[in-house]
Amino acid sequence: xxxxxxxxxxxxxxxxxxxxxxxxxxxxxxxxxxxxxxxxxxxxxxxxxxxxxxxxxxxxxxxxxxxxxxxxxxxxxxxxxxxxxxxxxxxxxxxxxxxxxxxxxxxxxxxxxxxxxxxxxxxxxxxxxxxxxxxxxxxxxxxxxxxxxxxxxxxxxxxxxxxxxxxxxxxxxxxxxxxxxxxxxxxxxxxxxxxxxxxxxxxxxxxxxxxxxxxxx
Numbered sequence: 001x002x003x004x005x006x007x008x009x010x011x012x013x014x015x016x017x018x019x020x021x022x023x024x025x026x027x028x029x030x031x032x033x034x035x036x037x038x039x040x041x042x043x044x045x046x047x048x049x050x051x052x053x054x055x056x057x058x059x060x061x062x063x064x065x066x067x068x069x070x071x072x073x074x075x076x077x078x079x080x081x082x083x084x085x086x087x088x089x090x091x092x093x094x095x096x097x098x099x100x101x102x103x104x105x106x107x108x109x110x111x112x113x114x115x116x117x118x119x120x121x122x123x124x125x126x127x128x129x130x131x132x133x134x135x136x137x138x139x140x141x142x143x144x145x146x147x148x149x150x151x152x153x154x155x156x157x158x159x160x161x162x163x164x165x166x167x168x169x170x171x172x173x174x175x176x177x178x179x180x181x182x183x184x185x186x187x188x189x190x191x192x193x194x195x196x197x198x199x200x201x202x203x204x205x206x207x208x209x210x211x212x213x214x215x216x217x
């Protein structure tokens with residue numbers, strides 16, 4: 001299957017992508033991983049992307065598209081893939097359609113993870129990270145530490161990242177609504193969108209998605 005996963009920040013895309021890719025036996029291709037791999041391996045595309053990032057500029061669509069094309073042409077993606085973070089706008093969606101069309105392929109579904117905006121703000125703004133070890137993550141509401149402000153694991157100070165504040169989260173949501181959400185209408189016109197309620201336990205959301213994809217029928 002060839003699937004695009006979309007949803008606002010805080011909807012759990014990364015977590016769901018990993019579970020779905022494993023259940024469907026297809027590679028999970030995330031934009032973040034593409035950038036890290038290309039920059040780390042110092043590919044020509046990676047060097048080009050880094051030149052923009054070092055200046056604080058957005059990486060142009062054509063660079064992101066070229067990275068995605070290269071990854072989708074690798075052997076493990078021949079039988080399908082799950083895209084997470086790409087396409088990010090309608091121009092990228094059109095480019096993806098063009099790439100797939102050249103190979104006589106098409107998308108099977110676009111999974112839209114739906115979470116109420118207030119819940120997203122609550123999820124992200126409540127995160128607290130350990131200064132000693134960033135792998136130790138707590139949540140003010142859903143997974144509070146035994147002692148406020150102190151990591152249960154190592155005793156380090158817990159803090160809120162600058163990009164996790166409520167104001168920043170709402171700005172990120174505005175960017176999503178403006179730039180990425182329009183691809184849902186673009187794909188809806190192709191009858192590809194499957195909307196999934198992304199509230200609840202991780203395995204429950206995964207089960208909903210698998211059922212909506214009619215896998216195993």
